Each structure stands twice: as structure tokens, then as C-alpha cells.
């Protein structure tokens with residue numbers, strides 16, 4: 143079968159590899175659609191722990207179960223499924239186990255014609271989505287769901303600010319927060335994306351490349367209960383300024399690195415929290431799928447491309463004009 147393999151630092155190569163051999167407890171999924179995550183590009187660049195060369199990349203995938211290792215799981219055969227990319231989250235809902243990893247590194251992932259996963263990793267595709275849309279969901283949807291609800295505790299009527307609207311995870315945060323009845327504001331580095339967010343129901347939006355201190359936001363909107371961020375860097379101090387007392391910043395990445403300083407004075411006086419999060423538990427994955435079905439949420443898909451364009455598309459994950467997920471038809 144055809145697979146996109148990490149062959150060395152910065153090197154991804156199409157290879158013809160053996161179709162995985164079915165064993166008890168596993169499901170063999172004929173992959174029909176996949177999507178790119180920033181993680182895939184970080185791994186390619188070598189900026190990720192436990193990198194293994196010779197493995198197939200890819201965390202997001204949907205497809206059809208071709209066969210299962212045990213008769214008791216035979217009901218899955220022929221079903222359209224989405225794959226939970228979590229591996230060994232463990233029993234604690236608050237934090238992943240030491241064995242936790244994510245499909246696609248070090249374990250072989252979805253960027254192949256077939257993917258072998260534990261049978262409990264497959265879940266029925268939400269009915270209202272096609273397989274291409276469903277492939278956009280797993281990693282980004284799960285990360286946003288946990289950040290927003292479990293870690294952020296968002297409820298209807300609260301004010302939430304989501305930074306970097308164009309991001310693959312941020313778009314899910316936006317869609318989920320809106321569905322939950324929150325007042326949603328966004329930041330973006332692009333006026334076009336801001337216009338799109340407003341059209342989709344954002345109550346306000348701020349261009350982080352132009353408005354560097356958000357002081358008007360603090361005065362006019364009464365502050366935010368929650369900020370969801372993955373950029374990090376110095377703008378964390380802006381978020382600290384625009385939070386209501388007892389507000390919270392939940393962050394799942396630090397694309398822009400560390401802040402040079404952190405406004406600890408304002409943080410303790412206003413009883414603020416800075417909360418890290420990562421992916422989510424299996425329970426949250428299933429809750430996320432239910433939420434998506436209940437609210438008929440459709441992921442924002444930037445583009446749909448043929449599988450053959452996958453390797454050359456890695457660089458596009460950082461393109462400034464991208465909104466949402468880049469999806470590939472396998």
C-alpha cells in the first residue's frame with residue numbers, strides 16, 4: 143500500500159509498504175480521507191519528542207472498516223468510521239498517562255491507504271458529515287472540546303475570546319463555543335478571516351497584527367470569562383488584561399514561544415488562571431462526536447486535495463490565508 147513515511151530529519155517520502163497484518167483486538171481501516179495538523183509539520187521539522195524514522199505519519203483519518211481481528215467485533219465491518227487518535231490516555235480524566243501518545247508518531251498513522259488501530263479507536267462517523275468532513279474532526283476537534291469545556295468550563299452567555307481564528311483547532315473552538323451559546327470573539331492576523339468570523343456569528347474580532355494592546359476591548363466589552371489560545375508569546379499579557387476577575391486562559395500550544403515577561407501582579411490580584419491542556423481523553427472524544435452530531439456542526443475545510451498532493455501540502459499548513467483544515471481524499 144502507499145504511505146507517507148518520515149524517512150529522516152525534514153524528509154517525508156512516499157513508499158510502497160506492506161498492508162498491516164490484522165491481529166486480535168484490531169480493526170483494519172481502509173482510509174478514505176485524512177487531514178493535516180500542525181503536529182505533522184512539527185514532526186517533519188524534528189520539533190517533537192520521540193521521533194521515529196521509518197514510520198507513517200498522520201493523526202486524522204476516516205474510512206471504512208475492512209476487517210477486524212475478532213469475530214465479536216464483526217459488526218464494525220463495512221462501517222464508515224472516524225479514528226480516535228488517542229493512544230493510552232489512561233484512567234485519569236484530568237491528565238494523560240505516562241504511556242500516552244498520538245496516532246502518527248511513534249505509532250504508524252493515517253497517511254496511508256490502510257491503518258491498523260485498536261478496535262476501540264474507531265467510532266461511527268457523525269451521520270450529517272461525509273467522510274471528508276469527518277476526517278477534519280479528530281485531533282483538532284478533541285483538543286478544542288477539552289480546552290473549551292473541561293478545562294475552560296465554558297457555559298452559555300459567557301464571553302470567550304478565541305485567538306487565531308484561522309487555525310485548525312481554533313475553528314473548532316469557535317464552532318463549539320457558538321453552539322454552546324457563548325458570546326464569541328476572535329483574533330486573527332487577517333482582515334478577511336475577521337470578516338468571515340463576523341459573518342459566522344462572532345460578536346467582535348481583533349487583528350493581532352494591528353491592535354497590539356486591546357485596551358478598547360477591555361473598556362467596552364466588560365472583559366472575558368475565558369480566552370482560548372495556542373500562540374503564546376507576549377500577547378498572553380494582553381489576554382491577562384482583558385479577562386474578567388476570576389477569568390481563565392486555556393492554552394494548548396505555544397507557536398510563538400515564551401512570553402518575555404508575565405503580568406503576575408494582575409494575575410494574582412484578579413484571581414486569574416493560566417491553564418494548559420493537551421488533546422483529550424477517550425471519553426471527551428466520544429462526547430465531542432455527540433456534541434458535533436447534536437449541533438450539526440460542520441468543520442471548516444480550507445481545501446480538499448488529492449492524496450497524491452499530501453507531501454507537497456505540508457508547507458501550506460502555515461499559509462497565512464488558510465482557514466480551517468486541509469483535507470485529502472485517499
Ligand SMILES: NC(=O)c1ccc[n+]([C@@H]2O[C@H](COP(=O)([O-])OP(=O)(O)OC[C@H]3O[C@@H](n4cnc5c(N)ncnc54)[C@H](OP(=O)(O)O)[C@@H]3O)[C@@H](O)[C@H]2O)c1
Nearest residue numbers: 180285306307308309310311330331372373394395420421
Ligand atoms: N496540545 C495539543 O494537544 C495540541 C493540539 C493541536 C494543536 N496544538 C498546537 O496548537 C498550535 C495550533 O495548532 P493548529 O493545528 O490549530 O495550527 P494551524 O492550523 O497551523 O493554526 C495556526 C493559527 O495560529 C494563528 N496565529 C499565528 N500567530 C498568532 C498570534 N500571534 N496570535 C494568535 N494567533 C496566531 C493563525 O491564525 P490566523 O490565521 O487567524 O491569524 C494560524 O492560522 C500549534 O502549535 C500546535 O502544535 C496542540
